Amino acid sequence: xxxxxxxxxxxxxxxxxxxxxxxxxxxxxxxxxxxxxxxxxxxxxxxxxxxxxxxxxxxxxxxxxxxxxxxxxxxxxxxxxxxxxxxxxxxxxxxxxxxxxxxxxxxxxxxxxxxxxxxxxxxxxxxxxxxxxxxxxxxxxxxxxxxxxxxxxxxxxxxxxxxxxxxxxxxxxxxxxxxxxxxxxxxxxxxxxxxxxxxxxxxxxxxxxxxxxxxxxxxxxxxxxxxxxxxxxxxxxxxxxxxxxxxxxxxxxxxxxxxxxxxxxxxxxxxxxxxxxxxxxxxxxxxxxxxxxxxxxxxxxxxxxxxxxxxxxxxxxxxxxxxxxxxxxxxxxxxxxxxxxxxx
Amino acid sequence: xxxxxxxxxxxxxxxxxxxxxxxxxxxxxxxxxxxxxxxxxxxxxxxxxxxxxxxxxxxxxxxxxxxxxxxxxxxxxxxxxxxxxxxxxxxxxxxxxxxxxxxxxxxxxxxxxxxxxxxxxxxxxxxxxxxxxxxxxxxxxxxxxxxxxxxxxxxxxxxxxxxxxxxxxxxxxxxxxxxxxxxxxxxxxxxxxxxxxxxxxxxxxxxxxxxxxxxxxxxxxxxxxxxxxxxxxxxxxxxxxxxxxxxxxxxxxxxxxxxxxxxxxxxxxxxxxxxxxxxxxxxxxxxxxxxxxxxxxxxxxxxxxxxxxxxxxxxxxxxxxxxxxxxxxxxxxxxxxxxxxxxx
Numbered sequence: 001x002x003x004x005x006x007x008x009x010x011x012x013x014x015x016x017x018x019x020x021x022x023x024x025x026x027x028x029x030x031x032x033x034x035x036x037x038x039x040x041x042x043x044x045x046x047x048x049x050x051x052x053x054x055x056x057x058x059x060x061x062x063x064x065x066x067x068x069x070x071x072x073x074x075x076x077x078x079x080x081x082x083x084x085x086x087x088x089x090x091x092x093x094x095x096x097x098x099x100x101x102x103x104x105x106x107x108x109x110x111x112x113x114x115x116x117x118x119x120x121x122x123x124x125x126x127x128x129x130x131x132x133x134x135x136x137x138x139x140x141x142x143x144x145x146x147x148x149x150x151x152x153x154x155x156x157x158x159x160x161x162x163x164x165x166x167x168x169x170x171x172x173x174x175x176x177x178x179x180x181x182x183x184x185x186x187x188x189x190x191x192x193x194x195x196x197x198x199x200x201x202x203x204x205x206x207x208x209x210x211x212x213x214x215x216x217x218x219x220x221x222x223x224x225x226x227x228x229x230x231x232x233x234x235x236x237x238x239x240x241x242x243x244x245x246x247x248x249x250x251x252x253x254x255x256x257x258x259x260x261x262x263x264x265x266x267x268x269x270x271x272x273x274x275x276x277x278x279x280x281x282x283x284x285x286x287x288x289x290x291x292x293x294x295x296x297x298x299x300x301x302x303x304x305x306x307x308x309x310x311x312x313x314x315x316x317x318x319x320x321x322x323x324x325x326x327x328x329x330x331x332x333x334x335x336x337x338x339x340x341x342x343x344x
Numbered sequence: 345x346x347x348x349x350x351x352x353x354x355x356x357x358x359x360x361x362x363x364x365x366x367x368x369x370x371x372x373x374x375x376x377x378x379x380x381x382x383x384x385x386x387x388x389x390x391x392x393x394x395x396x397x398x399x400x401x402x403x404x405x406x407x408x409x410x411x412x413x414x415x416x417x418x419x420x421x422x423x424x425x426x427x428x429x430x431x432x433x434x435x436x437x438x439x440x441x442x443x444x445x446x447x448x449x450x451x452x453x454x455x456x457x458x459x460x461x462x463x464x465x466x467x468x469x470x471x472x473x474x475x476x477x478x479x480x481x482x483x484x485x486x487x488x489x490x491x492x493x494x495x496x497x498x499x500x501x502x503x504x505x506x507x508x509x510x511x512x513x514x515x516x517x518x519x520x521x522x523x524x525x526x527x528x529x530x531x532x533x534x535x536x537x538x539x540x541x542x543x544x545x546x547x548x549x550x551x552x553x554x555x556x557x558x559x560x561x562x563x564x565x566x567x568x569x570x571x572x573x574x575x576x577x578x579x580x581x582x583x584x585x586x587x588x589x590x591x592x593x594x595x596x597x598x599x600x601x602x603x604x605x606x607x608x609x610x611x612x613x614x615x616x617x618x619x620x621x622x623x624x625x626x627x628x629x630x631x632x633x634x635x636x637x638x639x640x641x642x643x644x645x646x647x648x649x650x651x652x653x654x655x656x657x658x659x660x661x662x663x664x665x666x667x668x669x670x671x672x673x674x675x676x677x678x679x680x681x682x683x684x685x686x687x688x
Binding site: 019037040041042043044045046047048050053054055056057058059060062064065087088090091093099100101103132133134135137138139140141142144146148150151155158160161162230231242246 | 363381384385386387388389390391392394397398399400401402403404406408409431432434435437443444445447476477478479481482483484485486488490492494495499502504505506574575586590
């Protein structure tokens, strides 16, 4: 049975108006957040403690663009929130609340809605935030979910993209390229068949695509030691270039130092992927951070203390040296493309 | 020439990547708002003064659902922001900033983009707020614009839907039903032809549909005197029912007291529309407010002082009396439907 929310089969379609949909499915997600007013008002209040600053970010998922329309609805809910929390985490902000606009191509199935809400609910619990409000529409287009996420940092301490200095070390959290491989596995069943050991590890790569886990535990270390940071969503190389450009610096990544998961290493060894592919694949939802050399040891210790894995993958260089990734022999990697661009 | 952003004709399509689009078209809208970081970061900061509270609301416009795909792009930009500011105004909040997610069905034309930005820019100036961030996508569906708007009220003073008390007077700002008639005129050229005097006044009704003007000037009077309020977006009757339900009260509107513009009166007299149609048409983007009888004179004086027209159209009654609109002979009006619902 398909889980496409627009599926027309069966008697289980939501048989109620927008307000019932809000009360039955969305309002439970707002439980515990007073400023949501039980989703019974036109707007929500966000109370920001006087010594804190509100950080806001918005990211959308569109069926057929950002996820497969028949994706597990729980995973869609999780990912819709996770990709937004990823931006907050990279800025050093603690998640607080979010607003959601959702547009359905057809009257949604109750079963689909409940699974979607369950995924959002699990993500809320994992990330420590609540639904504060939203807007529900019908659309002649695909299912679309646009979330605006709110987080807080001590006033004036948002970590910018623009603070990287020459000599800074470049770090990433977690491993890179898994989601790219997960997508390749979903698209190409033959790749799975060619591979010796699919069942054991394909699951991991696909989970990295459909259920990203932004590294909340890195927030304290970022706040204390990072000169610049951003989340890696469009491909490590593309996002590293963006960070360098915004900071007015150059940078060099050691491709061999980029952390890969065991399944990614296996697929690389099998010739199913390349380092440039992994470094430009996108959807990692890890954090790219720069740390002054003098603070690097403390940064690593702080990350370890909070049980988040950070790996030193390169350095910030003067602007006129450009941005590159080099292999073990110091030769620049060649990229067909460095990451996602909806308009390029 | 069509102004549809997805039109494939001509050499003027935007020939650049997402970052150039942001820098050329969106960044000028963020000028003057420091927390937007020139749209060069993953997130924005919203600084909330310590004695104020942040009010947030989100509303989307989808081509083919909320506006005609070939609508003037400047009007689309204006309306996308106006419908969100309308929610802030109804809550007594002063607009501050907004985030915008926009999804284009095709690579947009530069000319379309510039007109859209000009419309947003005019709306920003009128409403006193700036773009603080956003997200730009491509979609296989229709053009979609989802805005999250931020405003501020003195801490704890957001005007709720839930505060109406029995005996309160019910007020609306401006006039009701114009946008509904504007939509009818756009859809039905014959209606325009049947009408004696179209050129003089059709323009007014259509402008009320495509360029709503939320009444910012009513904010001081609302803050000081309103017990409950909301914006009228889905139809006066539907929204009045919502307010009464949330407040746990009943209510009665005197249909004859509902303020109509001269063109609406003319079309009503000509039999082209009915009072129930006008009271349920939607898209008014006026404010519905309740004011205790004892403060009514002060409320009206405060509104007049700020040059905003408010009209007393009914009363709040006990819950068991229900919600109704009555004609001049005190007979309840009959409604085919009381307003918009995307799911009913």
